[in-house]
Amino acid sequence: QLLEQSPQFLSIQEGENLTVYCNSSSVFSSLQWYRQEPGEGPVLLIALYKAGELTSNGRLTAQFGITRKDSFLNISASIPSDVGIYFCAGKGTYKYIFGTGTRLKVLA
Amino acid sequence: EAQVTQNPRYLITVTGKKLTVTCSQNMNHEYMSWYRQDPGLGLRQIYYSMNVEVTDKGDVPEGYKVSRKEKRNFPLILESPSPNQTSLYFCASSLSTANEQFFGPGTRLTVL
Numbered sequence: 129q130l131l132e133q134s135p136q137f138l139s140i141q142e143g144e145n146l147t148v149y150c151n152s153s154s155v156f157s158s159l160q161w162y163r164q165e166p167g168e169g170p171v172l173l174i175a176l177y178k179a180g181e182l183t184s185n186g187r188l189t190a191q192f193g194i195t196r197k198d199s200f201l202n203i204s205a206s207i208p209s210d211v212g213i214y215f216c217a218g219k220g221t222y223k224y225i226f227g228t229g230t231r232l233k234v235l236a
Numbered sequence: 237e238a239q240v241t242q243n244p245r246y247l248i249t250v251t252g253k254k255l256t257v258t259c260s261q262n263m264n265h266e267y268m269s270w271y272r273q274d275p276g277l278g279l280r281q282i283y284y285s286m287n288v289e290v291t292d293k294g295d296v297p298e299g300y301k302v303s304r305k306e307k308r309n310f311p312l313i314l315e316s317p318s319p320n321q322t323s324l325y326f327c328a329s330s331l332s333t334a335n336e337q338f339f340g341p342g343t344r345l346t347v348l
Contacts, residue, residue: 169326169339222333223294226279
């Protein structure tokens with residue numbers, strides 16, 4: 129199982145919107161988006177459980193693909209504290225597969 | 237405070253010297269898991285446990301052992317560490333497999 133995440137790196141100006149994509153050839157029962165700050169463990173941002181589900185958490189919006197193989201995370205009006213590494217993680221029955229991560233830089 | 241703790245946070249050791257990284261959670265979570273994080277590879281699951289005495293392999297279990305004798309603890313054991321096990325290790329727990337995972341602060345391991 130493989131979860132391809134794009135882009136790998138993203139450098140944007142404060143206030144811009146951004147989208148991170150996650151694709152797999154495998155079907156997942158749920159998909160989660162995490163953010164990791166330097167020196168810390170990942171923290172859950174959004175969890176998606178139903179095919180086609182669109183969920184928001186403040187400035188963050190994510191959708192689970194109809195086929196349960198892909199997802200995107202959108203962040204609107206970015207701010208400097210959004211910096212970090214963003215991961216998608218697909219869950220099978222009991223196992224998790226993480227994407228390779230998107231490193232975000234926000235320029236003030 | 238609800239948390240996942242790991243010890244030690246940093247460890248430098250030599251090839252072949254057995255070591256254990258402890259993980260403990262105080263949230264009465266059933267599901268616990270170990271991951272390793274390497275540059276460019278994201279997090280890869282090593283082992284997971286659905287409940288006490290129930291463990292199974294993740295994607296990269298070779299060279300590792302785990303045990304789950306109590307609900308709160310899930311130690312990761314490296315019987316004979318090798319340099320390719322140099323990595324950043326995270327323990328995580330969740331109420332069940334359907335719930336959010338909470339991650340520990342990480343253990344940076346260097347095997348010389």
